[in-house]
Amino acid sequence: MTRWTVTFQDAPEMTKIRADKARRDAHIAYVRGRPGLQIGGTLALRPQQDFPGAIWTVEAETRAEVERLVVKDPYYIPSLRRYSIHNQGQTSAVQDMLA
Template identity: 30%
Template sequence: MLFAVIFTDKLGHGQLRAQYLEAHVRWVAQHQDSVLVAGSLRAHPEDVPKGGLWIVEAPSKAAVQELMTSDPFYTCGLRRNVEVLHWSKALERKVLV
């Protein structure tokens, strides 16, 4: 099953994000069999990210929630809110890099 995971970071925690960024990127790379797409979300390219978005392939919503609890951005307390949604892909062609 496919899921969209939307993360919202705690306000004013850009320094914490920067501190754990390298560990987070390594974690995502280690889990790319499940985390198919991952990236930060921001209003403008130069802004500090407000959160992130993942597309995850997993057998259940519970499996996605279990997976994300080992992400350094989660364990360091950066995340204010997390929403896990079932995602239905509309186009079959691969449009993401």
């Protein structure tokens, strides 16, 4: 299994999307239902700032699997959210035992 980091850069208009409770609930359910998505969270450069993006850590076999996770997320709107995917490498048996 390979570990990946996904960073998202959001347009300012994403604030309205994040404020939509139904979409937020769908996003949270989506993320929680994906065991390969190990860590997710918003990025903020200072307290009380609107979130300029987010970051995920994902375990998946291929980059294509990670991309599918991204584009099926209810928060993904191509015109408002850009993303980049970076390979962190193979997870080892030791890492798996510690998890």
